[in-house]
Each structure stands twice: as C-alpha cells, then as structure tokens.
Amino acid sequence: MKLSALNPFKKKTQSGEKMKTLIITAHPFGEEGSSSRRMAAKFTAEYIKANPEAEVKEIDLYNYNIDFLNADDIAKMFSGQDNKALEIAKEFAAADRYVFASPMWNLSIPAILKAYIDYISYAGVTFKYTENGPVGLLSDKKALYLLSTGGFYSEAPAYNMGKTYLEGILNFYGITDVETIMLEGTNSLPAEEVAKNVETVNAQITEAAQKF
Numbered sequence: 591m592k593l594s595a596l597n598p599f600k601k602k603t604q605s606g607e608k609m610k611t612l613i614i615t616a617h618p619f620g621e622e623g624s625s626s627r628r629m630a631a632k633f634t635a636e637y638i639k640a641n642p643e644a645e646v647k648e649i650d651l652y653n654y655n656i657d658f659l660n661a662d663d664i665a666k667m668f669s670g671q672d673n674k675a676l677e678i679a680k681e682f683a684a685a686d687r688y689v690f691a692s693p694m695w696n697l698s699i700p701a702i703l704k705a706y707i708d709y710i711s712y713a714g715v716t717f718k719y720t721e722n723g724p725v726g727l728l729s730d731k732k733a734l735y736l737l738s739t740g741g742f743y744s745e746a747p748a749y750n751m752g753k754t755y756l757e758g759i760l761n762f763y764g765i766t767d768v769e770t771i772m773l774e775g776t777n778s779l780p781a782e783e784v785a786k787n788v789e790t791v792n793a794q795i796t797e798a799a800q801k802f
Contacts, residue, residue, distance in 0.1 A: 609644070609645065609686045609687065610645050610646075610647070610684065610685040610686050610687070611637070611644060611645065611646045611647070611685060611686065611687040611688070611689065611802075612646075612647055612648075612649055612682065612685045612687070612688050612689065613630055613633070613634055613646060613647070613648045613649065613689045613691070614649045614651065614688065614689065614690050614691070614703075614706070615627055615630050615648070615649070615650050615651065615691045615692070616651045616652070616690070616691070616692035616693075616699065616700045616702050616703040616706075617652070617691075617692060617693055617700070618652050624693070624738075625693065625738035625773055625776050625788075626691045626692050626693050626736055626737065626738040626773075627691065628788075629691055629736040629738065629771070629773060629791065629795060630648075630689065630691035630736055632792055632795050632796075633689055633691075633734070633736060633795050633798070633799050634646065634648070634689075636795060636796045636799035636800065637799040637802060639799075640799055640800045647685075651700075651702045651703060651705075651706050652702060654706070655674075656674075656678070656702070656705055656706055656709060657705065658701075658705050658708070659675070659705070659708050659709070663675055667712065674709070675708075675709045675710075675712060676712060676715070678706075678709045678710060679709060679710045679711075679712035679715040679716055680715055682710040682715075682716065683710075683715050683716055683727070683728060685731070686730075686731060686732070687731065687732050687733070687734075687802060688731065688732070688733040688734070688760075688765070689733070689734045689735075689736065689802075690703070690733065690734070690735045690736065690756060691735075691736040691737075692735075692736075692737065692738075692752070693737075693738045693739070693740075694737060694738070694739040694740070694743065694750070694752055694753075695752075697743075697749050697750070697751050697752065698751045698752040698755065699752035699755065699756060703756075707756075707759055711759065711762075711763075715727065716728055716763045717762060717763055717764070724762070725764070726761070726762055726763040726764025726765070727763065727764055728763040728764045728765050729764035729765070729766070731763075731764070731765045731767075732765065732767040732768075732802070733760050733765050733767070733768045733769075734768070734769050734770075734771070734798055734802060735753065735756055735757070735768065735769070735770040735771070736770075736771055736773075736795070737752070737753060737770055737771070737772045737773070738772070738773045738774075738776055739772060739773070739774050739775070739776065740775070740776050740777030740778060741774070741775065741777070741778050742774045742775055742778065743772075743774065744772055744774060753770055753772075756768075757770065769798060771791060771794050771795060771798060772791075773787060773788065773791045774787065775787060
C-alpha cells in the first residue's frame with residue numbers, strides 16, 4: 591500500500607484543511623542496510639497505528655529526481671519562472687509535519703539531503719526577506735529528526751554538525767518545534783549492545799509517533 595494513498599488525517603489545521611506529514615529519508619540502501627531507514631519505518635508504522643486515517647507521503651531522496659542546483663535552476667528561481675525547485679518547495683510548505691531520517695556522514699548530513707534543503711529554501715515559500723532580515727514562514731509546523739551515527743556524538747555537539755545544521759535551517763523556516771532522536775554507536779558497539787540501543791530508541795520513536 592502506498593503511504594500517500596492513505597485517507598486524510600482526522601486532525602485539522604486552523605483553516606480546516608487536512609493535516610499532512612512528510613517522511614523524508616536520505617540513505618541509498620534499503621532498510622536491511624540502513625539504521626536510519628529502519629528508524630523511519632518504525633516511526634511510520636507507529637504513527638499510522640496511532641493515527642489510522644493520517645495522510646502520509648514518503649520521500650526517498652535517492653529516488654526523487656533532485657540534483658545539485660545548477661546555473662539554470664538558480665536563474666529560474668530568481669527570475670520568478672516556474673521551476674522544479676519552486677514545485678518542491680511548495681510541496682514541502684504545504685505539509686504540517688516533517689520527519690527527516692538520515693545517517694551521520696562525515697560529521698554532517700548526506701549531500702542529497704543538503705541538495706533537497708537547497709530546493710526548499712525558497713524565498714517567498716519557506717521564508718521571506720524583510721527590512722529587518724529574513725523571517726520564516728512555517729511557524730505553525732513541527733519536525734522530527736531520526737539520526738543514526740556509527741560513533742558517539744550526543745555529548746559532542748561540535749562534531750554533530752548535521753544535527754545542528756538541520757535544526758538550524760528548520761528554525762530559519764520558522765519551525766522551532768524540532769525533536770531529534772539519535773541511535774548511536776552502530777559501527778562501534780558489539781551487536782548485542784547495538785540491539786539494546788535499538789530497543790531503547792524504538793521506544794522513544796513509538797512515544798514520539800503517538801504525540802506527533
């Protein structure tokens with residue numbers, strides 16, 4: 591069953607429209623080879639269980655027809671022409687809830703996730719410029735970041751630059767309600783300890799999904 595085919599969410603926005611949730615994954619492997627994808631799958635299952643009529647769309651960035659912004663993309667963005675980045679930014683802005691799932695790569699996020707952020711960081715859609723500086727346009731939204739790391743970085747924020755960046759850019763859009771759930775040590779611990787950590791994180795994901 592396609593997630594996007596599910597019935598609209600019971601809850602309403604203030605305007606009376608249906609609530610929409612995007613699940614955005616950034617890993618080239620399937621669930622068997624990706625902890626962050628398994629975290630996303632766990633969240634999605636628990637979220638739909640808690641909200642059986644939810645409208646959910648899954649975006650697999652490795653199969654989403656995006657690339658790094660080029661000269662033509664940027665020219666169209668600043669000329670006001672219709673373009674792919676505008677379409678993607680509008681899709682993002684139309685949602686009410688966001689779940690990002692990715693590994694930490696080289697102390698940051700995968701390049702494909704940064705490319706996606708470059709598409710959705712669209713003036714007039716996710717933020718606007720004012721005489722007092724940029725202002726986010728998505729202040730009524732909420733986000734969750736599901737992050738897997740091979741080592742241990744929760745107590746070393748200077749090295750956890752991907753988490754800092756994603757939370758920062760979402761704040762820039764006006765999304766200040768951002769939670770991060772981390773699965774650490776996937777490449778550092780014995781398998782039995784990783785399994786215990788997964789169990790703990792899955793409990794956190796279940797709780798987050800029920801109140802998201």
